[in-house]
Amino acid sequence: MLDSSVWPTNDYSRVPYRFYHDPSIYELERERVFKGPAWTLVGLEVEIPNPGDFRASYIGDEPIIIHRDANGKIHGFINRCAHRGAIVRRELQGTAKDHVCIYHQWCYGQDGGLIGVPFRRGLKGKGGYGKDFDPKNHGLTKVRIDSADGVLFGTMSDKAEPLNEYLGEAILGFLSRVFRRPVEVIGYHRQRIRGNWKGFAENTRDNYHASLLHDFFRTFGLDRPTQVGGATMDKRHRHCVTWGRMENSHDAAKEAYGKEQVASAGIQLKESSMVKYIPDRNDDISIAIGSLFPSSFFIQISNSLATRQIRPRGPGEFEVFQTLLGYQDDTPEMRQHRLRQANLVGPAGFVSMEDGEAIEIVQRATKAAPNDVQVLELGGKGAIQDCDFRINDVPVRGFWSYYAELLGIEPADGVR
Amino acid sequence: MSADLFAACDLLAQYGALVDAAKYDEWLELFSKRCSYYVKPRENHELGLPAGLIFCDSRAMLEDRILALRIASKYNLHNDRHIIGLPRIVANEPDGISIEAPFAVYQTEQEGDTRLFATGLYCDRLERSGDSFKISEKLVRIDSFAIQTLLATPL
């Protein structure tokens, strides 16, 4: 039985590996995190621009549809027929007046409500549904949808706080910075990782792995831990933005790593625009990663922009669904630059491919040791608070603290 | 078999063998001086979206890919095995031909587990170079666009 005694410390500086593997924990997460009072990225308004447009998405492993109705309002509902449980809308995107399940032709409107059932009155006066059958009670399960600067979030819980409050000022500001200027989808990436979805949530909150695991950064001078930057969290410490400013000097990096590990002028890319940042807006922040509890991520690495949604597929596998973005007013040259810099991110990304391997080797090695623990104490133990330096584990502990709260397993005097 | 089709088959056979043997410099030599190399998910292709998984619109970028693979990238330790199907000539021009060829790539990990890593279609433009061809454009249109783990070694 999982309870508060699972934590060896009250500050989440030790996390047992069973959280990556235990199927009963996965079931709990489904009920208390993904069906709990959390909001999850489900898509972008610009992906369903016209009345009648719909797209398939997920919250956790629950398949959903987001649908813009004839009046422009966006609805969300679970994509599972209320009759016999089939996937109702099998296409991933399109435009439609309604959704008809192929199995027995139950028909649902753009808001997911049931509008038609074959044989409702039976055939030739025989059979059919009883008088107490009310279509209102047999619609697709609703998902609440709300938007922040055109980014669509969904929740399956009535108890979720309003989206603005859930995100908090730091995240809202981060989203505005990227999304106030109208975006356009330039492609999708899908990656299947044989690991636990929380490994990815930890990975993006830990900024220092980038300079150690992703050698491309260090080798070609794209980003260094010595860049001025930091980690900012929401009040509850469940979300995190890590960011860094442009830096042009090699000196600080040499000091941090020792000369031999930093690229000499001898190793350079032939196409230097790969690592060139052209400011997209009025600031010099060249890298900004937003990690939102539980499974939504926003990436700006140089001029590469993307959203990432984690779609768990059981305790030992998840999909990273990445939507690559440009701005609608990009010049052709800028668009080409973005398509080139898309090489940085995704399953083949120069500064992201390693994450797939890192998460998988953790999953492989920890399977046999559910009660062993990982160590999260870089940048301080105890209180969870914002840092004005990038080398820290603190936001990872923030993630676990809110996770423990939702699962109802916070340790006695657990920090938040 | 026409001489062009034979030369295209020969090139594809070398292509697969060189990647599988991790001889990436020799593999690069199969490309012409001005070339492009793209790996594009079928999903993006069908939606008319331009972004790829790998997007090298110049030979310099392709060489950078190989440089990064050699000195910077960390990836799952594995061996590749290309199974390349018969090419079909889809266009004939004075200075070259365009071909399409289906492919599958299997990856074998260190303890001997093999998985189908990728399948899709090569859409290549081949430039005449004496009796043989060099690749001037390669578009790897990948059917299995949900990438298993990561994509590091060339398809």
Ligand SMILES: [Fe+2]
């Ligand atoms: Fe990473």
